[in-house]
Amino acid sequence: MSNKPQSGFFSFMKKKTVSPTQNQEESFYYEQVAAMVGAGGWHIDFINKKSYFDKQMKTILKTPEHYKPSLKHALHFFDMDYHDTVIKSFTDLSSGKPVFDEVIKMVTYTNQTFWAHAISKPVLDKNNKIIGLKGVIVNVDQEKERELMLEKAIETVEANNSRLFTFANYVSHNIKSHVNNLELTSELVDSNKLPQDQKELFNNFKQIAASLNGTVARLNEVVSIQNKASEPLKTIHLEDAFERVRTKLQPLTEQEEAYLYSDFSEIPTIEYNPDFLNNILYTLIKNGIINKSPNRKPEIKAYCLENNKKLSLIIEDNGKGYDLEGKTDQIFHMTRNFDNNDNSQSVGLFIVKNEVEALGGKIDVTSKPGYGTKFTITL
Numbered sequence: 001m002s003n004k005p006q007s008g009f010f011s012f013m014k015k016k017t018v019s020p021t022q023n024q025e026e027s028f029y030y031e032q033v034a035a036m037v038g039a040g041g042w043h044i045d046f047i048n049k050k051s052y053f054d055k056q057m058k059t060i061l062k063t064p065e066h067y068k069p070s071l072k073h074a075l076h077f078f079d080m081d082y083h084d085t086v087i088k089s090f091t092d093l094s095s096g097k098p099v100f101d102e103v104i105k106m107v108t109y110t111n112q113t114f115w116a117h118a119i120s121k122p123v124l125d126k127n128n129k130i131i132g133l134k135g136v137i138v139n140v141d142q143e144k145e146r147e148l149m150l151e152k153a154i155e156t157v158e159a160n161n162s163r164l165f166t167f168a169n170y171v172s173h174n175i176k177s178h179v180n181n182l183e184l185t186s187e188l189v190d191s192n193k194l195p196q197d198q199k200e201l202f203n204n205f206k207q208i209a210a211s212l213n214g215t216v217a218r219l220n221e222v223v224s225i226q227n228k229a230s231e232p233l234k235t236i237h238l239e240d241a242f243e244r245v246r247t248k249l250q251p252l253t254e255q256e257e258a259y260l261y262s263d264f265s266e267i268p269t270i271e272y273n274p275d276f277l278n279n280i281l282y283t284l285i286k287n288g289i290i291n292k293s294p295n296r297k298p299e300i301k302a303y304c305l306e307n308n309k310k311l312s313l314i315i316e317d318n319g320k321g322y323d324l325e326g327k328t329d330q331i332f333h334m335t336r337n338f339d340n341n342d343n344s345q346s347v348g349l350f351i352v353k354n355e356v357e358a359l360g361g362k363i364d365v366t367s368k369p370g371y372g373t374k375f376t377i378t379l
Helices: 008-013 020-037 055-061 071-077 080-094 141-188 196-229 238-248 250-256 274-290 328-332 343-358
Strands: 039-045 050-053 100-107 113-124 130-139 234-237 259-263 269-272 299-307 310-317 362-368 372-378
Touching: 039 055, 050 055, 055 130, 071 080, 071 100, 080 100, 080 113, 080 130, 113 141, 141 196, 196 274, 196 343, 234 238, 234 274, 238 250, 238 259, 238 274, 250 274, 269 274, 274 299, 274 310, 274 343, 274 372, 328 343, 328 362, 343 362
Parallel strands: 259 299
Antiparallel strands: 039 050, 039 130, 100 113, 113 130, 234 269, 299 310, 310 372, 362 372
């Protein structure tokens, strides 16, 4: 073990030949620094069989001013759950272990528990023989309690998410079978043989069944996101993925006379989930076409860039745009109400956001009414 002069909180325990004035100055500076960070020091002298607390240590442990620490009663200052840890650390340090550094639960003289960051190490003589132990503790009770509260909150959220996922799975599975039965029944009925009033009523029934089927299908997509996110990523050629979406949207692009443009020359391939990428491109491109400006034909551009070692997939359009001031996140809500968009597109953007975030990415949107919208996906 190194026998270099100690510095920091341990330095006050190192025996030095100094003048009384220098000793007073060092003691003053130590006390000031220790008070600022809330650190208290202790020392066990194996030769003289004595233990020492500094002033800040007594303050932390709330001992009487003239309290004399004893190794015999040392465990009284530690929570019972940590007695084995303390005993083991004492044995290890006394046997030559270089340092003990952990957050442990301690108990004050007045029987109040608190969390402390404890650092301890052996004291060596000039022959590198262990002649004692020394250390510092810092009261980190507030920080540790916040950490424990955060851990508990995370556990609660994870448990709630698990229950919601199970519930959504159950609902989507059971409703889907009923919806399929409704649609099948409606197909078996010859509406031409029905009276006019019943025909209108039956047509409404068919529309409701079709709409419900679409809702269940989107619910299934949401439910399956977490399962698909755990699948291995694959190398995807962006241009090929873009062309598949272009083909799928061809009837809509021809109807709206939309122009789709792509440039993936800088980043031709990415590692991603194929199903997610297909849906992301499809939803954002379709969104740009549907939300076209009344003053011009829709144009949608797709490209991929690298910035600071991060990849960004960008989809931008020249559509009517959105007024997102103060409500940027609402564009990804399942039931947004700040524009006149249909609910299916709202759900589509909600699913896109969840797919992106499920793989550890994020999606940002910038838009201006009359100018268009730009989606930036950080992969």
